[in-house]
Amino acid sequence: MIIAIDGPAAAGKGTLAQNLAKHFKYAFLDTGRLYRAVGYAVLQAGKDPSDKTEATKAAKAFDPKSINQILSNPALREEATGNAASKVAVIPSVREVLLQLQRDFAEHPFFEDGTPAKGAVLDGRDIGTVVCPKADVKFFVTASAEVRTDRRFKELKDAGKPADYDVILKDIKERDERDSKRATAPLKPAEDAYVLDTSNMNATQAYQAALDFIAINHA
Ligand code: C5P
Helix, strand or coil: CEEEEECCCCCCHHHHHHHHHHHHCCEEEEHHHHHHHHHHHHHHCCCCCCCHHHHHHHHHCCCHHHHHHHHCCHHHHCHHHHHHHHHHCCCHHHHHHHHHHHHHHHHCCECCCCCECCCEEEEECCHHHHHCCCCCEEEEEECCHHHHHHHHHHHHHHCCCCCCHHHHHHHHHHHHHHHHHCCCCCCCCCCCCEEEECCCCCHHHHHHHHHHHHHHHCC
16 A cells, blocks of 8 residues: 655645554655755765766665665755755656665565565655556645745744744745756646645644545545
């Protein structure tokens, strides 16, 4: 069983994906983290994330066995890393390397301690369209740019980090634009995806709506 969750930045995909994974006891992969890890590695090397050669080299350097350790780096959550991620994500050779990693995970999902799982929840931008086009359930989670900015702003404030509303809104709009307009695997709902607009929902309501959808359509 594979549940694919796509959508723009800060729409609530990650929380929904983790809640569903916990509920069904499936393994979870935040695929954005893979792109973030590549962007981060390029930044750490002092190079430009838009540099095709550097970004591809960083993607190829991943050892799938130490993926959990790589993806748990807290620096991957930073806004600057997210922006670098959306730059490396435009490069087809980077996507190609990461595509294989994601498909391998979907085919043989495993928990953080390495034990195999009977299902997987993957969240990202192109899971329902490219990575797992045959996923059993597909959600496209979205919300207005302003609502997403409010959420990110509050998250940063709550974590005691500096937050500037206008900077976050600009960053979210830039990323939406880059993710939706790129030639390879652009952000868009799969034809058979259930679109969940969370602009007027909290995380619990979005989770409940997703569970209801699964109960009705995949009983
Ligand atoms: O989801 P998150 O904000 O962590 O993703 C960071 C960036 O990685 C996105 O803006 C997007 O450009 C890229 N990404 C992607 N395909 C995915 C997941 C993330 O292109 N499946």
